[in-house]
Amino acid sequence: MNTLTLGKNLNIAYIGGGSRGWAWGLMSDLALEKNLSGTVKLYDLNYDAARQNEMIGNRLYDREDVVGKWKYQAVKTMEEALVDADFVIISILPGTFSEMLSDVHEPEKYGIYQSVGDTIGPGGLVRALRTIPIFVEIANQIKEFAPNAWVINYTNPMSLCVRTLYETFPEIKAIGCCHEVFGTQKLLATMVEEMLDIKNVSYKDIKVNVLGINHFTWIDVASYLGIDLFPLYKQFVDKYHETGFEGNEKGHWMNDHFSSAQRVKFDLFKKFGLIAAAGDRHLAEFMPASWYLQSPEKVKEWKFGLTKVQWRIDNKQELLEKGRRLAEGKEEFILHETGEEGIEMIKALLGLGDLVTNVNLPNRGQIEGLPFDAVVETNAIFRNNSIKPICAGKLPTPIENMVSLHIRNQETTLQAALSKDKSLAFQAFVQDPLVQISPDDAKELLDKMLYQTKDYLQGWNIKEEITVE
Amino acid sequence: MNTLTLGKNLNIAYIGGGSRGWAWGLMSDLALEKNLSGTVKLYDLNYDAARQNEMIGNRLYDREDVVGKWKYQAVKTMEEALVDADFVIISILPGTFSEMLSDVHEPEKYGIYQSVGDTIGPGGLVRALRTIPIFVEIANQIKEFAPNAWVINYTNPMSLCVRTLYETFPEIKAIGCCHEVFGTQKLLATMVEEMLDIKNVSYKDIKVNVLGINHFTWIDVASYLGIDLFPLYKQFVDKYHETGFEGNEKGHWMNDHFSSAQRVKFDLFKKFGLIAAAGDRHLAEFMPASWYLQSPEKVKEWKFGLTKVQWRIDNKQELLEKGRRLAEGKEEFILHETGEEGIEMIKALLGLGDLVTNVNLPNRGQIEGLPFDAVVETNAIFRNNSIKPICAGKLPTPIENMVSLHIRNQETTLQAALSKDKSLAFQAFVQDPLVQISPDDAKELLDKMLYQTKDYLQGWNIKEEITVE
C-alpha cells in the first residue's frame, strides 16, 4: 500500500449482505465518500437477497451524484467473501423473526416485559445462545481466510458477538460498532441549543468520556467547547424529569417503537449521578423489572415503548417490496448519510485522518475495575491500521456493580453456549434483573424458550415441549 | 517473650465485655485451656454489665476444675482495656434491640422478609450504617493504644466490621471469626457417618477449601481422609432435597430459630454445584426474595425460620437474670467447650501449634477474581504471630457474580457510612436481591429505617418521619 493508492481498490466482505436496512445504509455511505473505492462482496445465507443487493448496489456506480465508486458482488460462500478482504462487516439476523417472537413475547406470559429483547434479559440470553455458534463459525472462517482484515460487527447481542470472535480467534482485529452513544450526544447537543441558546450545535462537538458495556454505557465527563455539561444536564433533568423531553427527535414514543421521552435516562441520572448513554428502551432492560418494565402501563408512564416483533415482521414486508423496486430500478435509491461511523472508521484505519469514537473491545485496561477480556465500550482512537482504546477510568461502585453483574452473566452465557450446558444457561438466566420470578417459573420459561429456538441449538439437550399453547 | 513463659501473663482486651453469651463462652473456653493464663479487661458501654462479668469471671479462678487461670477486670474506657493488650476481642451489639426491631421487621411491611437481618438485606445494610462509625472509633483506639495486638472480631455484619477496621487502620492485625463453616463441616461429618456407616467422624477431619464472603461462603473441595465428598454429597442431596435433613442438630427448625433442615443448602447445590457453607437462614438472605424468603409460608416450605427480634428480647431477659445469679454465686457456672476457635487461634499465634481454619480477611489474592481489599472468607494458616490466607482459587462465574454483587454493595455501604451519604446508601439498598420492590417504595422504606436508627447516625441528613404508624 502506498499513499497514492490509499483507499482505492479496497475489498469489503459483507457477512449478512442480503440485509435490507444495514446493507443499503452502507451503500449510501460508500456512495457519498469520494476517497474510497473498491468491491463489496455480499454473503448471506439467503443468496437471493444478496443477489438483489448486488443489483441495487451496482445501479449506483454510474450515477453522477455518486462520488464513491464501488462494485457489488454476491457470493455463495463465506470463504469467497473473505479471501483478500481488507475489511469485514458483520450484520446478520441470528435466526428468524419466529425465534425473536419467542425471545420477546414468551416471557410476557410470566410477567416479564422487554422493550427490545436482543441484548440481555430472557430474550437477549436466548438470542445469544443461538448467535454464539454462528460467530464461532465466522471467527474460524476469518482466521482461515482473512486473518489480517479489520472486522466491524453491528450484530446484537453486541458484547457477546465480539466476545465470541475474540474467544475463538484471539488475534482477530475486530470491533463492535453501535450508534446508541451518538443518540445521547445528540440529546446533549439539543440541550446545549435549548439551555444556552446556541444554534446548530453538532453532536460531534459534544466530547464525552464513555465507559460501560454496549447498551448500558455511561458518560462521566461531557463538555462542549470549554463548557462542562454536567451542571447543565442537572438543570435539564430537573426541568424534564417528570414530563420527559421530546426534543426534535423524528419519532414520538407513542407511535414510534424506537423513540422515547428520555425519562429513564433522566431518572438514572437522578439516582446514580452519571449520564446513561443509550436509548431508554435499552437502558430499561438492564435494571430490575420493578423499575421501568414492570408492566405495559409502567412503560407508558416512563414514556417509551415495547417494540413488538410483529412490527418488525410488517416492516420487513415493506422492505422486501422496496428492495424489489430498487433492484428493478422502479424506485430511485436515495442517498443519505446514515450517521453510522463505519466509513469513518475505515478511512481512519487506512490512514486518512484520525478518529476518536466509542467502540466495543475486550477490556485490556481501558476500564479499571471490570474483568480483563470482557467486551466493554469506551472511546478508542483509530489511526493508520491501529485501534487503541482510551483509558476511561473506573465507574462509581454502584454502577460498576450493575455493569459487572451483566458482564459475568454474559460470560456465563458464553460458556453455556460453548458447552451447550442448560444448567449454566439457567444460572445466568435467574441472575438477570428482569427475572424476578421464582426459580421454578424461571426454569419452565427457559425450557420453553430453548425449545422454541431449538433449530439453532444443535447438540443441546432440549426438553421436549408439551405444554406450548 | 520466651518459650518458658509462652502463653502466660497474657492481656486480653474484650470490647463488648458486658455481653452475656459471648463473654461467658470465652470464660468457659479460657477456663478449660491449661496452656494460657493472664488478665481479661472487660470494656463495655454498659459498665455495670462489665462489672457483673468481672465478678462471674473471677469466681472461676479458684475452682478446681478450672485449669486456665484468668483474672477479669472491668474498665471504664477502651483505652484502659487496650493498653498492653496482646489480643483484642470485639463482640458488641451495635445499637439496641429497638434498632434491630426496625432492621428486621420494618421491611416486612413492604413484603421483605429477613431470617436474620444482620448481614445484608435492608436490615444488614442499616445495621452496617450504624456499626461502621463504631468500628472506626475502635480502629482508631487500637491504632493508638494497641497497634501490635491481634484483633479478633465476632460482631456482625462481619465483612463490613473487618473492612472498616482495615480501612481506618491499614496496619491492623485483625481477623473476623465465624463458626458457620464449622456447621457445614459438621453436616458433612454426619453425612459421612450416615452414608458410609462410619462412627464418630469429627468435623475437624472434614477438610474443606473455603471461598466466598462471610455467611455466603462456598466449598469446592471437601474430603474425609482420602475420600472426595462431592459424589457422596450429591447422593445425600438427592436423598434429602425434598424432605430436608434434620440430623442430630440440637434444635428443630419449627421451634428453634437457629435451626434448619438444610433445604436451602441442598437447593443451592442442585442449582450451582458447590456446597454453600453457612446456615440456611443466612444463605437465604443472599438470594433474590423470590427464591426462599418471598413469604413466611415459603420460608416454612423451605424448613427454616424467621428469627423474630422479640425472641432475642425475651432471651436477653433470661440471660440478665442468669447473669445476676452467676455473679452472686447463686447459680454455678457450667464449663463447656463452645466450639468457637478463638482460643485455638490465640494459641497458634503464640506459637503453640499450627492451626488451619477459615477466617475473614482483606483479599490479598487468596480469592482470584474478587476485588483486592474486599473482606473475604477463606482458610488461613495461623503460626507463631502470623496469619497467612491460603489461596482458595476462583469461584465459578455464576457464584462469583452473586458474591461480587454483595461485595460491591458492601463497599458502597461503607462509603455511604463514611460520607454519611443517603444517596449512596440508597444505591446499595436497591441493588440488594431481597429488595425487589419499586424504587419509590425502597426510598420510603430506607427513609423510615434510617429514621428509626437515627440515634446512631450523627451527622446524617435524616428525613423526619411523619408517617410512622
Place this chain on the structure above:
Amino acid sequence: MNTLTLGKNLNIAYIGGGSRGWAWGLMSDLALEKNLSGTVKLYDLNYDAARQNEMIGNRLYDREDVVGKWKYQAVKTMEEALVDADFVIISILPGTFSEMLSDVHEPEKYGIYQSVGDTIGPGGLVRALRTIPIFVEIANQIKEFAPNAWVINYTNPMSLCVRTLYETFPEIKAIGCCHEVFGTQKLLATMVEEMLDIKNVSYKDIKVNVLGINHFTWIDVASYLGIDLFPLYKQFVDKYHETGFEGNEKGHWMNDHFSSAQRVKFDLFKKFGLIAAAGDRHLAEFMPASWYLQSPEKVKEWKFGLTKVQWRIDNKQELLEKGRRLAEGKEEFILHETGEEGIEMIKALLGLGDLVTNVNLPNRGQIEGLPFDAVVETNAIFRNNSIKPICAGKLPTPIENMVSLHIRNQETTLQAALSKDKSLAFQAFVQDPLVQISPDDAKELLDKMLYQTKDYLQGWNIKEEITVE
C-alpha cells in the same frame, strides 16, 4: 467559563520562573498564540531572576508581531503564584550546578560514565533524592492553593517528579511533558523523506504508539499516512547502523553535546526489534555500562557525547548576560516556536481542539504488565479539561524487563527519599545497570555523592566525608 471568553484572562503559575531557557521559550510560544491571553506569575527561589524575566516578558506585550498578549509578574511566594492559577508550569533546577558536577563527574572516578546524569544512573538517583522533597513541597502547596489547576512538569528526573506529585496529592491533575519522542518522530520523518523521496514530511504526521518510561520510551507501531514504517526503518537501520545517520539535525555529535548519530537507537532496534524513542544520550544510560558508556572512547565510537557540566556552567554565563540585555532592551527578543507542546496542551484542555500526544502519567492500565501507579509515558488524548491516556498495550518481555527494573528502582528511590533511608538508596543504586562496580565501591561512591549534595538532604544521616580529594 463560557465559549466567548475561552482562553482569555488565564492565570499561569510558573514555578522556576527565573529560568532562562524554558521561561523564554514559553514567552515565545505564548506570544505566537493568538487564542490565549492572561497573566503569568513567575515564582523562583531566585527572585531577582524572576523579576528579570518579568521585565523581559512585559516588553513583548506591545510588540506588533506579538499576537498573544500576556502580563508577567514576579512573585515572592509560591502561594502568590498559585492562587487562582488555571495552569501551573514547573521547570526548576533542583540544586545548583555544584551538585550536578558531583552527580555527573564523581562516578567517573569509579569508571562510571554518564551522558546526561539527570534521569537514572548514579547522577539521576542522587538528583532524585534532592528533588523529591522539593516536589513534595510543591505538591502540598498546589493541594492547598490550586487544587483544580492543571500542572505541567518539565523538570527531570521526570518520572520521579510526577510520581512524587501524585504520591503527595493523589487528586492532582499533573502531567509530565517531554520532547524526546518528537525527536524520534522527526528522525522518522527525515527517513521517509530520504527513503521514499517525499518532500516536507511533518513529524506530526508520523503516527506512533508510545510505551515505556520517560527517556526510555519505545515505539511499536509507526506509520505515515497508510504506510507501516517498520519495514522501512529496518532498511534504514541496516543502511546506517555502522556509520550512523547525521541527517539534518542542527548540531553534530562531535561538537554538540545534545546531538548524536543515532547509532545507539539503531543498535537497540537491531537487538530488541522496537524503535527506542529518546535521544541516544538518554537511551545509553538505561543500558548496562558495558554496552555504550563503558569509556569515553566507547562513547565516541557510538557517536554521541558526554554532556560535561562545565558546558552547562559556561552556557549559563552566556544566558545570564543575554538575560540582562533582554531585560534592558539592549537585545531584541526573537520569537520562535520551540516545538514544545505545552501551549497546545493548554489549548486542548480549554476546549480549543483535541490533541493526541505523549505524556507521563501514573499507570492506570495504559501499559499492561507494568505496575499500577508507576509513572509511564504513552500517548494521551487532551480534550476539554480532560486528559485520558491511550491504552498502549504491552512491551515485549525483554524490553518490559528493562523498563520494569528502572521503575522499581525509581520506586525504591522515592521511598528512600521520603524516609531518608540510605540503605534503601543503596539498594536502588547497586541495581542500576550503569553500576557494575563492586558493592564496596558502590557504597563509597554513594556516600561521597550524598555528602556532596547534603545541602538538599536535610534529616539524612550523611556520612561525613573525609576522603574527598
Place this chain on the structure above:
Amino acid sequence: MNTLTLGKNLNIAYIGGGSRGWAWGLMSDLALEKNLSGTVKLYDLNYDAARQNEMIGNRLYDREDVVGKWKYQAVKTMEEALVDADFVIISILPGTFSEMLSDVHEPEKYGIYQSVGDTIGPGGLVRALRTIPIFVEIANQIKEFAPNAWVINYTNPMSLCVRTLYETFPEIKAIGCCHEVFGTQKLLATMVEEMLDIKNVSYKDIKVNVLGINHFTWIDVASYLGIDLFPLYKQFVDKYHETGFEGNEKGHWMNDHFSSAQRVKFDLFKKFGLIAAAGDRHLAEFMPASWYLQSPEKVKEWKFGLTKVQWRIDNKQELLEKGRRLAEGKEEFILHETGEEGIEMIKALLGLGDLVTNVNLPNRGQIEGLPFDAVVETNAIFRNNSIKPICAGKLPTPIENMVSLHIRNQETTLQAALSKDKSLAFQAFVQDPLVQISPDDAKELLDKMLYQTKDYLQGWNIKEEITVE
C-alpha cells in the same frame, strides 16, 4: 479409593528412573515408610540404568528392616510408566555432562564464573533451552496417559521445568520440589541452639514464610515456638559476617563443592534485610558478577566453591560402580532418610495428614507484585488430593526487582526455546546479572554455547562453530 486401602497399591512413574542419586534416595525413603506400598515404574532414556535400578529396588522387598514394600519395574516407554500412575516423579539430567561442561566452563573463558550453572546465568539459560523441549514432551505424555496424576519435579532449572509443564498442559497437577529452604531452616535451628543454648532444635519447628523463586527464595518471617528469629539472626549475622559460620554441616566449603560458610547469605541480609533461603552457591549466581562471582579468588574470600563438572564426572564413575555392586548384591543398600519431602507430600495428598512446606507453583496470587503464571516458590498446604499455595505477601521492592528480573528472563528463555529463536535467547542472555561483558562478547559466547549443546536444539539455526579451540 477408601480409607482401608489408603496408600496401598500405588503406582508411581519415575521419569529418569535410571538415575543413581535421586532414585536410590526415593527407594530408601519408600522403604522406611510403612503406610505406603505399590509399584514404581522406572523409565529412562538409558534403559539399562533403569533395569539396574529395578534390580536394586527389588532386592529391598524382602529385607526385614524394610517396612514399605514396593515393586520396581523398568519400562521401555514413557507411556508404559505413565498409564495408571497415581504419582509421577521427574528427575532427569537434561543432556549429558558434556553439555554441562560447556554450560559451566565455557563462560569462564569470558570471565564469567558460575558456582553451579544449572539455574540461571549463561549455563542455566542454555541448560533451559535444551530442557524445555524435553519437558514439553513429558507434559504431552502426561496429558495423554496420566492427566490426573500428581507430578513432582526435581529437575533443574526448576522454575522453567515447572513453567513448561503448565504452559504445555495447563490442567497438570504438578509441583516443583526443592530442599534448599530446608537448608536454611537447618541453619536457623543451629543458630537457635547456639545463641539460645537450646538442645536438639528440629528444623521442622523453624516456621518460615517463604517467597521468591527457586534458588532465590527469601524468608521474611521466621520463628521458633513463640520466638521471632529476626532479631536473633541479626546478632548472628553480625557475629559471623566476616568469618563465616561453618556450623555442623557435613562438608567444609574448601573441600566440599556443596558447602559454604554462609557468608553470601549473611551479606545479603546485611544489604537487603531478609533471609535468603538457598545455598550460597545458588544465591551468588542471581547477583551481579561484581558481587560474589567476579573471580575464583573472590569466591574463595566469600568461602564457597565453584562446582567443577569434572567432579560430577568423577563422582558419577563412582556411582556407576556402586550401582553395579548394589544390583549384584555385592554391597548392601543402606537405608537412610534423605530429608527430601516427596514421600511426605504423597502421604498428605492421599489424606494421611496435612503438610505445610515450600513448593514451586505458578503464581495465582500467592506472591503479590509478581506476574501471574510465573513459577514462584512459597509455602503450600497439602491435604487430601489438594495443594493450595499460602499467600506469602509481597517482597520489598528492591528484592522484588531482582526476582522479577529473573522471572522475565526465564519467560523470555521459555519463549526462545518454544520458538527456537536465537535473538530472544540473546535478549535474555545479556540481561542476566552475571553477564556484565560487552554485547559482542556475549553474542560470541552464546553462539559457542549453543553450538556445544546443539544435539538438543533440533530446529534451531545454530551458527557453525569454527573457532572452538
